[in-house]
Amino acid sequence: xxxLRDIRKHISSVKSIKQITYAMKMVAxxxxxxxxxxxxxxxxxxxxxxxxxxDLYGELEEGDFSASAAKALFDERHPGGIMCLxxxxxxxxxxxxxxxxxxxxxxxxxxxxxGRKVRVVAVGRKGRDFLRRLKGLDMEISHEMVGVFPKxxxxxxxxxxxxxxxxxxxxxxxxxxxxxxxxxxxxxxRIVTDRLLPLKRHILEKNACVxxxxxxxxxxxxxxxLGALLPRxxxxxxxxxxxESQAAELxxxxxxxxxxxxxxxxxxxxxxxxxxxTRQAMITTELNEIVSGSEAxxx
Amino acid sequence: xxxxxxxxxxxxxxxxxxxxKPVDLVTIPAVGGEMGILxxxxxxxxxxxxxxxxxxxxxxxxxxxxxxxxxxIHKDKVLIMAEAAELAKEVNEExxxxxxxxxxxxxxxHGADIDLDAAQAALKRAAVRIKLxxxxxxxxx
Numbered sequence: 312x313x314x315l316r317d318i319r320k321h322i323s324s325v326k327s328i329k330q331i332t333y334a335m336k337m338v339a340x341x342x343x344x345x346x347x348x349x350x351x352x353x354x355x356x357x358x359x360x361x362x363x364x365x366d367l368y369g370e371l372e373e374g375d376f377s378a379s380a381a382k383a384l385f386d387e388r389h390p391g392g393i394m395c396l397x398x399x400x401x402x403x404x405x406x407x408x409x410x411x412x413x414x415x416x417x418x419x420x421x422x423x424x425x426g427r428k429v430r431v432v433a434v435g436r437k438g439r440d441f442l443r444r445l446k447g448l449d450m451e452i453s454h455e456m457v458g459v460f461p462k463x464x465x466x467x468x469x470x471x472x473x474x475x476x477x478x479x480x481x482x483x484x485x486x487x488x489x490x491x492x493x494x495x496x497x498x499x500x501r502i503v504t505d506r507l508l509p510l511k512r513h514i515l516e517k518n519a520c521v522x523x524x525x526x527x528x529x530x531x532x533x534x535x536x537l538g539a540l541l542p543r544x545x546x547x548x549x550x551x552x553x554x555e556s557q558a559a560e561l562x563x564x565x566x567x568x569x570x571x572x573x574x575x576x577x578x579x580x581x582x583x584x585x586x587x588x589t590r591q592a593m594i595t596t597e598l599n600e601i602v603s604g605s606e607a608x609x610x
Numbered sequence: 611x612x613x614x615x616x617x618x619x620x621x622x623x624x625x626x627x628x629x630x631k632p633v634d635l636v637t638i639p640a641v642g643g644e645m646g647i648l649x650x651x652x653x654x655x656x657x658x659x660x661x662x663x664x665x666x667x668x669x670x671x672x673x674x675x676x677x678x679x680x681x682x683i684h685k686d687k688v689l690i691m692a693e694a695a696e697l698a699k700e701v702n703e704e705x706x707x708x709x710x711x712x713x714x715x716x717x718x719x720h721g722a723d724i725d726l727d728a729a730q731a732a733l734k735r736a737a738v739r740i741k742l743x744x745x746x747x748x749x750x751x
Contacts, residue, residue, distance in 0.1 A: 349624070352624060352625040352626065353623050353624065355621045355626050356621045356622060356623045356626075356691060357623075359621055359689060359691055360691060363655070363680065363682060363691070366655075367655070464624065465622070465623040465624055465693060465694075466734060466735060468623070469693070470730060526653050527653045527654060527655050527684070528652060528653065528654050528655075529655050529656070530640060530641065530642055530654070530655075530656045530657070531641060531642070531657060535657075536655060536657055536680070539657055539680075540680065543693075546623075547623060550623050
């Protein structure tokens with residue numbers, strides 16, 4: 312049986328752990344507010360951008376389009392090239408199954424594309440470390456970005472976008488897949504596996520020709536404009552993924568730390584009970600000894 | 611006749627700077643040169659380069675800095691989509707210079723643990739700010 316001192320020591324160590332987890336929970340809760348409002352604030356830009364792209368495409372003649380540089384981003388490339396993966400994870404642990412689930416999804420993606428040449432763009436320290444540990448794959452980390460959370464800004468998305476586009480345009484990459492966690496609610500995250508490039512055509516054709524053609528003037532030319540807009544569209548998409556992942560990470564950390572604090576409280580309760588019982592038992596034994604001693608003397 | 615207004619909206623990925631603000635005159639730094647917009651302007655889509663943007667509302671005048679973006683003018687609505695937009699008077703040249711220096715030094719160190727991406731991003735931001743401050747100074751003179 313554990314001595315009183317041991318139990319006290321155990322209780323105090325659990326208490327200090329609880330303090331840490333509780334503080335982490337509070338920090339995450341405070342940051343999540345900001346992360347959520349960042350997501351909301353990024354929406355107008357993205358939707359306006361999409362609308363402008365649609366409008367622009369509606370104005371373009373098919374011939375102009377196929378001659379423009381923008382078309383390269385839409386073309387399906389013939390299969391057999393390099394596969395590219397963009398994996399967005401957290402920088403830090405202690406957020407429940409957030410990273411584990413992501414890494415599982417990434418591992419299954421890698422298994423699907425076994426035998427292919429794979430290039431990876433890793434965002435977040437956890438993902439990078441995981442990919443570095445993998446052996447026996449034809450894989451190369453072509454770009455990495457660590458330490459951006461929880462202060463991911465549009466500049467980061469832009470740097471990422473530049474790196475991905477450079478990779479895409481310079482080497483025969485067949486497609487670029489993006490894996491990240493989507494912020495669904497405070498309690499749930501959803502893993503999203505999305506194709507980033509080649510761009511899907513439907514972003515162009517959603518509801519084009521809502522406005523009459525020929526109404527707008529353009530400077531510079533339409534196809535140049537489209538060519539300049541599309542990288543920004545990709546940037547906005549990446550920015551959204553970063554923000555979603557950031558908010559999801561904070562939410563996951565918050566709930567993980569909350570349950571950790573709860574578990575610590577339960578553990579402390581149990582240990583306190585045990586400590587009291589031990590103490591009572593000690594007192595009882597002592598009393599017993601005294602009573603039996605006095606009885607032995609008195610009789 | 612009622613006086614016409616332009617409705618100015620400025621959005622950046624990080625936040626909405628202005629939303630449907632009625633103004634009298636807007637000038638934007640288009641790729642082909644400065645462009646002034648008054649109510650009744652033809653529909654237009656234009657690419658922007660980094661520079662300063664003014665708008666005038668009565669006697670009140672405001673200067674903004676914008677960075678790489680697009681503007682769309684349609685039916686007296688001006689929509690600016692820029693990667694960054696700031697009130698020019700909020701840009702602090704001295705601080706921008708310091709940030710630029712610091713980012714340069716961080717990049718030069720090339721250590722293993724240094725966050726290169728953040729430094730690169732900071733460098734870019736600082737460079738733009740300095741440029742803006744210079745443009746602002748020029749415009750004042």
